[in-house]
Amino acid sequence: MKKNARKPETFVSSPQHRVSGETNGTAAGDVCPAEAVLVRSATKSYGVRKNRHAVLEALDMHVKKGTIYGLLGASGCGKTTLLSCIVGRRSFNSGEVLVLGHKPGTPESGVPGPRVGYMPQELALYGFFTIKETLQYFGRIYNLRASFVKAQLEFLSNLLDLPPSNRYVHTLSGGQQRRVSFAVALFHEPELLILDEPTVGVDPLLRSSIWDHLIRQSVDHGRTVIVTTHYIEEARQANTIGMMRSGRLLAEESPDTLLANYNLPTLEDVFLKLCMKDDVENRDEDRTEIVATPVRPVTLHAARTAQLPGSYVNPAFNHSASQLDVSETGITRQNRSNSREFSASPADRFGNALLNLGVSSTSPTHFGEGTATRSGKRNKSSRNFPTVLPSLHRLGALIRKNFLLTFRNFGIFIFIYFMPAFQAIVFNVTLGHEPTGLKMAIVNEEINPNQGRICNYSTDCSYSMLSCRFLRYIKDNIVQVPYESMSNALEAGKNGHVWGVIHFGHNFTEEFEIRQSIGDSANIDNILRSQIGINVDSSNQQIDVFIQKWLLEAYGDFFKDFMRSCQFEPEAGYIPVVFLDPVYGQKDTPYTEFMAPGLIISIVYFMAVSLTAGVFVSERKQGLLDRCLVAGVKMTEILFGQLISQFFVMAGQTALVFMCMLLIFNISCQGNLALAVFITFLQGLVGMCFGLLIATICDTEISALLLSQASFLPFTVISGVCWPIEGMPFYLRNIAYAMPLTYAIESLRSIFSRGWGVEKTDVYAGILISIAWILTLLILCLIVIRVRKYAS
Numbered sequence: 116m117k118k119n120a121r122k123p124e125t126f127v128s129s130p131q132h133r134v135s136g137e138t139n140g141t142a143a144g145d146v147c148p149a150e151a152v153l154v155r156s157a158t159k160s161y162g163v164r165k166n167r168h169a170v171l172e173a174l175d176m177h178v179k180k181g182t183i184y185g186l187l188g189a190s191g192c193g194k195t196t197l198l199s200c201i202v203g204r205r206s207f208n209s210g211e212v213l214v215l216g217h218k219p220g221t222p223e224s225g226v227p228g229p230r231v232g233y234m235p236q237e238l239a240l241y242g243f244f245t246i247k248e249t250l251q252y253f254g255r256i257y258n259l260r261a262s263f264v265k266a267q268l269e270f271l272s273n274l275l276d277l278p279p280s281n282r283y284v285h286t287l288s289g290g291q292q293r294r295v296s297f298a299v300a301l302f303h304e305p306e307l308l309i310l311d312e313p314t315v316g317v318d319p320l321l322r323s324s325i326w327d328h329l330i331r332q333s334v335d336h337g338r339t340v341i342v343t344t345h346y347i348e349e350a351r352q353a354n355t356i357g358m359m360r361s362g363r364l365l366a367e368e369s370p371d372t373l374l375a376n377y378n379l380p381t382l383e384d385v386f387l388k389l390c391m392k393d394d395v396e397n398r399d400e401d402r403t404e405i406v407a408t409p410v411r412p413v414t415l416h417a418a419r420t421a422q423l424p425g426s427y428v429n430p431a432f433n434h435s436a437s438q439l440d441v442s443e444t445g446i447t448r449q450n451r452s453n454s455r456e457f458s459a460s461p462a463d464r465f466g467n468a469l470l471n472l473g474v475s476s477t478s479p480t481h482f483g484e485g486t487a488t489r490s491g492k493r494n495k496s497s498r499n500f501p502t503v504l505p506s507l508h509r510l511g512a513l514i515r516k517n518f519l520l521t522f523r524n525f526g527i528f529i530f531i532y533f534m535p536a537f538q539a540i541v542f543n544v545t546l547g548h549e550p551t552g553l554k555m556a557i558v559n560e561e562i563n564p565n566q567g568r569i570c571n572y573s574t575d576c577s578y579s580m581l582s583c584r585f586l587r588y589i590k591d592n593i594v595q596v597p598y599e600s601m602s603n604a605l606e607a608g609k610n611g612h613v614w615g616v617i618h619f620g621h622n623f624t625e626e627f628e629i630r631q632s633i634g635d636s637a638n639i640d641n642i643l644r645s646q647i648g649i650n651v652d653s654s655n656q657q658i659d660v661f662i663q664k665w666l667l668e669a670y671g672d673f674f675k676d677f678m679r680s681c682q683f684e685p686e687a688g689y690i691p692v693v694f695l696d697p698v699y700g701q702k703d704t705p706y707t708e709f710m711a712p713g714l715i716i717s718i719v720y721f722m723a724v725s726l727t728a729g730v731f732v733s734e735r736k737q738g739l740l741d742r743c744l745v746a747g748v749k750m751t752e753i754l755f756g757q758l759i760s761q762f763f764v765m766a767g768q769t770a771l772v773f774m775c776m777l778l779i780f781n782i783s784c785q786g787n788l789a790l791a792v793f794i795t796f797l798q799g800l801v802g803m804c805f806g807l808l809i810a811t812i813c814d815t816e817i818s819a820l821l822l823s824q825a826s827f828l829p830f831t832v833i834s835g836v837c838w839p840i841e842g843m844p845f846y847l848r849n850i851a852y853a854m855p856l857t858y859a860i861e862s863l864r865s866i867f868s869r870g871w872g873v874e875k876t877d878v879y880a881g882i883l884i885s886i887a888w889i890l891t892l893l894i895l896c897l898i899v900i901r902v903r904k905y906a907s
């Protein structure tokens with residue numbers, strides 16, 4: 116990028132097909148021509164610090180009202196960047212821009228909004244919408260009457276040779292999809308059309324009819340069109356051509372003037388010549404500015420002043436203060452063949468009136484010549500208090516769209532609604548159950564058939580073959596496999612054939628009897644010989660724990676039973692530690708009961724993360740977010756729309772998950788179920804906000820997916836879903852409690868197993884911290900959006 120940008124060569128416009136007194140309402144040679152778009156000394160760079168690179172440099176651009184402006188330039192020269200700044204999706208680093216008389220993005224400009232029709236380079240269409248639904252969706256966004264949408268659908272279908280309107284967008288060819296995208300930009304008949312390569316991949320005949328239509332729009336209706344194209348010669352039909360290179364305009368002229376000035380037969384040749392000249396000049400350090408005709412000094416202030424009376428208000432919309440009184444809008448004065456009607460609720464009117472206070476309305480048919488009907492009533496305060504209320508019709512359109520897209524794609528529908536329940540089922544079916552079929556080697560040296568010592572124990576008080584009697588009390592989960600010797604049994608354990616070895620010495624019963632009879636006087640040899648030796652394969656901690664537990668239980672049962680048969684107190688002589696009724700919960704609380712609260716919350720949380728991040732990233736990547744925002748949809752409306760749609764999704768998911776847990780798998784909830792559901796919902800909202808944060812950070816679906824996946828395991832593990840936080844090192848506990856899920860899981864656990872209510876700290880901490888997380892994540896989103904906006 117060169118440091119000193121050269122000014123365009125000339126600024127005299129000579130439109131080829133202008134009619135009816137040049138609809139901009141200014142006399143030729145007027146010092147203040149009514150520009151639809153005016154850009155002055157604009158610079159724009161992307162990136163920060165070392166990565167910063169300039170894309171636009173000292174760019175001036177003048178687009179007169181009611182004309183077609185063809186923006187030509189090689190790929191990467193900055194056309195899309197320039198257009199996105201004009202429609203208010205990006206802002207220049209320096210310089211000024213006026214669109215339809217105002218700075219884009221200000222409440223009074225109406226841009227972004229219905230005054231502009233934008234066709235981005237991306238398709239920016241919903242694949243699972245039909246053509247008709249696509250136009251209806253944008254019709255709702257613009258608050259157009261159904262009859263108008265229907266008429267436009269018919270008209271544009273013919274004009275653009277669209278496939279039948281009930282065809283799904285994703286089934287159309289690339290060219291057909293581009294035409295639908297074009298139709299979306301055209302169909303609400305905005306006063307400024309900004310089209311980024313609308314004719315790519317379009318048949319020459321159709322291209323010609325598209326250009327005819329654009330010319331009619333500018334000539335008959337005074338609309339302004341800015342169009343970028345790679346087909347240089349088709350731009351001949353434009354009133355003005357801006358030839359752009361490396362972020363600057365090399366020339367801004369009518370095609371005829373360009374051809375005449377350079378005495379060349381084609382625009383291609385002119386562009387080539389300009390590029391060559393530009394190269395030469397760039398090499399020459401003392402290059403002089405070549406200005407064929409000096410630029411008229413048009414100040415932004417003058418342009419703004421000139422613009423106000425000429426502001427055009429498309430009567431198809433309900434968007435000016437004067438619309439509160441329809442008779443003042445000039446509707447009755449319109450001579451359009453398509454009769455456009457208003458439809459607005461009082462709330463919409465209020466919102467839109469707020470939004471548009473300060474924009475004067477004029478007769479649409481006398482574009483640029485109308486009188487300011489309300490300029491005197493412009494309310495200064497409206498500039499200070501732009502509307503923050505979501506518009507009901509846009510919100511309705513967004514929610515409807517979200518639902519339609521969810522239900523339309525059956526696979527996604529099933530996935531979204533049933534996946535959480537499916538996960539809950541998988542969890543319950545697979546986790547927490549006692550292992551079965553665990554083979555244990557039994558080496559019982561008491562048995563010796565040669566000596567007549569076989570397993571013929573009795574159940575009375577006699578000391579005979581107590582090893583066999585003990586084995587009878589071992590649970591069936593353990594499969595007893597007899598082995599001849601310890602060496603063979605240990606070898607089997609080493610080879611993984613058995614989970615462990617249970618060993619009895621050859622006179623186990625006798626030694627046991629001695630120990631019982633002499634009690635405290637037993638010596639160490641006697642004690643060792645009366646023990647049951649157990650080697651367990653402790654490579655699997657859970658199995659190890661279960662085997663130990665079952666063998667101890669088996670011994671307890673065996674011993675008490677034996678004592679009972681001898682008429683002794685069963686507990687006598689048994690270890691004097693006893694677990695009485697639990698304070699909360701039940702004896703032997705299953706692992707599923709411990710995990711269930713964490714699982715419910717993490718399922719709902721992570722579904723919300725993935726859905727929100729996925730939807731936002733994919734909409735932004737496909738240009739849908741940009742298209743909606745340029746159509747005037749507010750980010751808050753998109754968020755509200757998502758929130759409301761997601762609310763129903765979350766309600767369905769939560770209901771199914773709770774039903775699975777409580778009804779099918781009998782997880783008990785001792786406390787208030789509504790409170791448990793409320794906390795789960797809050798966590799769903801936290802998940803949505805985290806998904807939003809991911810969407811603001813990530814540019815692609817894959818990076819969003821990776822980030823949400825990457826967060827899954829650490830969040831679940833550290834938040835104490837599968838293991839108590841008390842089991843973590845102290846430094847990790849602090850991190851664990853800083854996680855968004857931890858307190859909520861603890862709350863839910865307290866409600867489920869302790870039956871606690873909101874008055875307990877453990878419960879309300881979960882609620883308060885979830886709310887704090889929602890706010891923190893939203894603030895983080897705003898910060899990231901700001902930083903990214905600054906960088907781009």
Ligand SMILES: Nc1ncnc2c1ncn2[C@@H]1O[C@H](COP(=O)(O)OP(=O)(O)OP(=O)(O)O)[C@@H](O)[C@H]1O
Nearest residue numbers: 161162170189190191192193194195196197236907
């Ligand atoms: N978000 C972004 N971050 C960083 N660089 C960007 C970004 N968007 C565009 N650029 C860079 O800015 C330059 C101009 O891009 P832009 O899309 O405006 O060009 P273009 O003239 O519209 O190209 P094409 O005709 O291929 O669409 C390119 O070098 C591009 O790589």
